[in-house]
Amino acid sequence: MTQIELRGVQKWFGAVQVIKDLNLSIEDNEFIVLLGQSGCGKTTTLRAVAGLETIDEGDILIDGKPVQHLKAADRDIAMVFQSFSLYPHMSVYENIAFPLRATRMKKTDIDKAVRDVAQVLRISDLLDRRPSALSGGDMQRVAIGRALVRRPKAMLMDEPIGALDAKLREEMRAEIKRLHVKQGSTTIYVTHDQIEAMSLADRIVIMHEGVLQQVGTPEDVYGHPQNLFVAQFVGSPVMNVAPAAVSDSAGKASVTVEGAGEGFAFPSELLSKLNGSAGKPLSLGIRPEGVIVAHEAAEGFLPAEAHIIEPLGSYDIVDLKFGSQMLRARTRSGFVAKAGDRVFARLDPTQTHFFDTASGQSLGVKL
Ligand SMILES: Nc1ncnc2c1ncn2[C@@H]1O[C@H](COP(=O)(O)OP(=O)(O)OP(=O)(O)O)[C@@H](O)[C@H]1O
Ligand SMILES: [Mg+2]
Known part of the structure; x- marks a missing residue:
């Protein structure tokens, strides 16, 4: 003992x-x-x-x-x-x-x-x-x-x-x-x-x-x-972190990542869960496996361009450019054929983290 x-x-x-x-x-x-x-x-x-x-x-x-x-x-x-x-x-x-x-x-x-x-x-x-x-x-x-x-x-x-x-x-x-x-x-x-x-x-x-x-x-x-330190210290490749804003779009939550153009659709409960943090600058965190990539346009997906593809054997890490914002996604190997390809992607709400940018503390939102 x-x-x-x-x-x-x-x-x-x-x-x-x-x-x-x-x-x-x-x-x-x-x-x-x-x-x-x-x-x-x-x-x-x-x-x-x-x-x-x-x-x-x-x-x-x-x-x-x-x-x-x-x-x-x-x-x-x-x-x-x-x-x-x-x-x-x-x-x-x-x-x-x-x-x-x-x-x-x-x-x-x-x-x-x-x-x-x-x-x-x-x-x-x-x-x-x-x-x-x-x-x-x-x-x-x-x-x-x-x-x-x-x-x-x-x-x-x-x-x-x-x-x-x-x-x-x-x-x-x-x-x-x-x-x-x-x-x-x-x-x-x-x-x-x-x-x-x-x-x-x-x-x-x-x-x-x-x-x-x-x-x-x-x-x-x-x-x-x-907090943001732990978020980016644990996990490889590191978690994507970007400034983000959450807004109410006809009753649904829309999460706009800085530089990415349009917002990603999120469940409306995000709005109530973030209520206490309204107005504070937010950072969104998502691991590459939480960025879901598709070849076809679909509801909730935003267009992106594959920038760099890192083949890691059992999977690929693909740098996706949404406007001027880069987010790394994890895909099946070979899923995105080559750099420059146009694809569509969404963020898995259950794998998305929100942090108070100033303090770096997680807002503890679970979807
Ligand atoms: N005997 C010492 N005298 C003065 N400063 C020291 C002494 N031992 C450690 N430090 C300092 O204390 C801090 C913590 O050192 P420590 O060795 O505990 O770090 P660590 O996390 O084990 O780092 P590493 O991963 O490099 O081994 C460092 O800034 C180091 O320079
Ligand atoms: Mg040591």
């Missing part, structure tokens, strides 16, 4: 505040991913939980008990870094056994613990090797093994697979997930890769410049981003 809680955590480096009033409750066994751009404070947060960094204000609690006064070694938390720094002169076996050698554990128990962990990580056949004879992925498995072998209260991982090539990263991602399902431990995992975050997390914590932006399941942050 390990719960971790951060309450009002603040951290300065000199005059620069790098963590701003961070509040977060992590459940037992939960896999939390801290996601954000370089410099947003992910590593600092992780190091603060591990006890490798002090905090200036707030509390960090493990299982309900404040731990600031505890040294890293007394917090019983394991950390895995991007640079895995195995001991080069030791075998894989000794590298994994190392954290247990300092304890009073019996030799036979250490042996069993090392072999169990090696089996879970599928590196049993590598135990006699030196790190120099391992692939990058295997080295990282050993580093994870060394962290796991103590059966720590929690695992903290800082971009543990960031240094590996794309294919190996994908493999290791699946491996880490499998391991978490099998072993189960409260985990905080840091990455700036949103695909990694989406695929691993029970809940994603998105940070920007030291400020927590949103906490939610992958579906939640993807489907209901709370």
Whole structure:
């Protein structure tokens, strides 16, 4: 059982505040991913939980008990870094056994613990090797093994697979997930890769410049981003965002995207749902899969011209020009034959987001 809680955590480096009033409750066994751009404070947060960094204000609690006064070694938390720094002169076996050698554990128990962990990580056949004879992925498995072998209260991982090539990263991602399902431990995992975050997390914590932006399941942050930062940080290709105006057109809602000419037809309930925001400058957000493309004109569709087509194998991303406004659409591969083609498109209301342009906050409109 390990719960971790951060309450009002603040951290300065000199005059620069790098963590701003961070509040977060992590459940037992939960896999939390801290996601954000370089410099947003992910590593600092992780190091603060591990006890490798002090905090200036707030509390960090493990299982309900404040731990600031505890040294890293007394917090019983394991950390895995991007640079895995195995001991080069030791075998894989000794590298994994190392954290247990300092304890009073019996030799036979250490042996069993090392072999169990090696089996879970599928590196049993590598135990006699030196790190120099391992692939990058295997080295990282050993580093994870060394962290796991103590059966720590929690695992903290800082971009543990960031240094590996794309294919190996994908493999290791699946491996880490499998391991978490099998072993189960409260985990905080840091990455700036949103695909990694989406695929691993029970809940994603998105940070920007030291400020927590949103906490939610992958579906939640993807489907209901709370602000423009999250909307454009999560998802690839990024969500289209454009200034928009909503008007009443004979009882129906019409959404005019700046530069796009005519309005897109929307269900009339949009008018009442936006009532409180009347007059405020709005931004419309829609992911490429929410822009629906057709070859024939139909009600609710506006004409557009295909500008650039990016074939991505199983689908295409097509830049569509509506007047002077560009919106990216996702289509079946080959659906739009070539740049310059005239097509028709509409916006799927259920996938359209509205934000207050000034604050960037979502208006929470669901259609
Ligand atoms: N020891 C330090 N002294 C001064 N400033 C620091 C120190 N460590 C980190 N910083 C600054 O604090 C901010 C947050 O750094 P942090 O390492 O937590 O970011 P990060 O989100 O992990 O970034 P990255 O993705 O690049 O690893 C950055 O602006 C960084 O320059
Ligand atoms: Mg970092």
